[in-house]
Amino acid sequence: xxxxxxxxxxxxxxxxxxxxxxxxxxxxxxxxxxxxxxxxxxxxxxxxxxxxxxxxxxxxxxxxxxxxxxxxxxxxxxxxxxxxxxxxxxxxxxxxxxxxxxxxxxxxxxxxxxxxxxxxxxxxxxxxxxxxxxxxxxxxxxxxxxxxxxxxxxxxxxxxxxxxxxxxxxxxxxxxxxxxxxxxxxxxxxxxxxxxxxxxxxxxxxxxxxxxxxxxxxxxxxxxxxxxxxxxxxxxxxxxxxxxxxxxxxxxxxxxxxxxxxxxxxxxxxxxxxxxxxxxxxxxxxxxxxxxxxxxxxxxxxxxxxxxxxxxxxxxxxxxxxxxxxxxxxxxxxxxxxxxxxxxxxxxxxxxxxxxxxxxxxxxxxxxxxxxxxxxxxxxxxxxxxxxxxxxxxxxxxxxxxxxxxxxxxxxxxxxxxxxxxxxxxxxxxxxxxx
Numbered sequence: 001x002x003x004x005x006x007x008x009x010x011x012x013x014x015x016x017x018x019x020x021x022x023x024x025x026x027x028x029x030x031x032x033x034x035x036x037x038x039x040x041x042x043x044x045x046x047x048x049x050x051x052x053x054x055x056x057x058x059x060x061x062x063x064x065x066x067x068x069x070x071x072x073x074x075x076x077x078x079x080x081x082x083x084x085x086x087x088x089x090x091x092x093x094x095x096x097x098x099x100x101x102x103x104x105x106x107x108x109x110x111x112x113x114x115x116x117x118x119x120x121x122x123x124x125x126x127x128x129x130x131x132x133x134x135x136x137x138x139x140x141x142x143x144x145x146x147x148x149x150x151x152x153x154x155x156x157x158x159x160x161x162x163x164x165x166x167x168x169x170x171x172x173x174x175x176x177x178x179x180x181x182x183x184x185x186x187x188x189x190x191x192x193x194x195x196x197x198x199x200x201x202x203x204x205x206x207x208x209x210x211x212x213x214x215x216x217x218x219x220x221x222x223x224x225x226x227x228x229x230x231x232x233x234x235x236x237x238x239x240x241x242x243x244x245x246x247x248x249x250x251x252x253x254x255x256x257x258x259x260x261x262x263x264x265x266x267x268x269x270x271x272x273x274x275x276x277x278x279x280x281x282x283x284x285x286x287x288x289x290x291x292x293x294x295x296x297x298x299x300x301x302x303x304x305x306x307x308x309x310x311x312x313x314x315x316x317x318x319x320x321x322x323x324x325x326x327x328x329x330x331x332x333x334x335x336x337x338x339x340x341x342x343x344x345x346x347x348x349x350x351x352x353x354x355x356x357x358x359x360x361x362x363x364x365x366x367x368x369x370x371x372x373x374x375x376x377x378x379x380x381x382x383x384x385x386x387x388x389x390x391x392x393x394x395x396x397x398x399x400x401x402x403x404x405x406x407x408x409x410x411x412x413x414x415x416x417x418x419x420x421x422x423x424x425x426x427x428x429x430x431x432x433x434x435x
Contacts, residue, residue, distance in 0.1 A: 033203060100136065148431050237342070242364065259392075265306075
């Protein structure tokens, strides 16, 4: 059994593995579940992984040139592949070949994994990026291969031309699984054929944290040992999407842009009487050939500025910042130590919810808005705890509601999260049924 994994998550080396921690929460269980579902499968992917990941997870990374390598003529190249594959439909033979055509011919099943960038967001990554990806999918179908899109959050689509192309390609998928129900509802409202679409859950819910003595020492060092501490600790995580004005990578930002979040922290420490732990949920790294070193990512300066604003306001008496760099496994273990979490990163929220930590989700504050946040919350039964970052009263109200229902919230998660895991596994079971 040969499986080829392509899609808009085909990014430069390390982006899916070492950058946004949430990406890795998805990748590890994704490939592990593929192997559990398809015994002895050989898996190749256009996503770029480290030698360690390829060895441990039994997957081979193909060069970027198979899918999208930021060349000036990417659209022209895939259009030629369309012509060749159209000829194949008529003759049963390839008049010529390319790296991508060879990889598709090798595969018994092709999986498009594009997450939340199967739509407008793809074009933030490169010129004509979404159209190129759509045409790659069409090539797969022209060559007669089973094609599924797993664990996505498609949309939005504002360009009418590519929207119509997306509709045409979408209805040819043998299976689509979305990791939350709102994407499916929106696709249907936009006129997509969702007859072969299933609303399930993100594999990230199944990612396993670090454990053992190393984690115990880590938590003790950071003041997060549940036995030793004298009051509850609430984790607090932000990213660039949570601010009222964009773009998400705007820098620097004025201190006044942090006021709503500072007031929320102050409410937690001064009114609710908890301690607040500020932390980043993203990492960075030096690009090869420089020696690899895990570093702070783009969220860390945001959290440091919030720390600065809180110090300048001098209202909150009990907050602290995590300043070390932690990998994905350690980060999820840290999240598990919180009594409650307030998160503007959806996969940090997943890390909390999946470990039965009552969680408030901070929505995106500026365009392009992401329906996936409410969608993920709906999967976990936490939609009443999604807050508006542009409204401090709403944020405080959601925090207060969560705080007042900690025991019930936690008890419900203990019952419901195993069901979410089953939804996550169903992505792969349904893909097997396609064959």
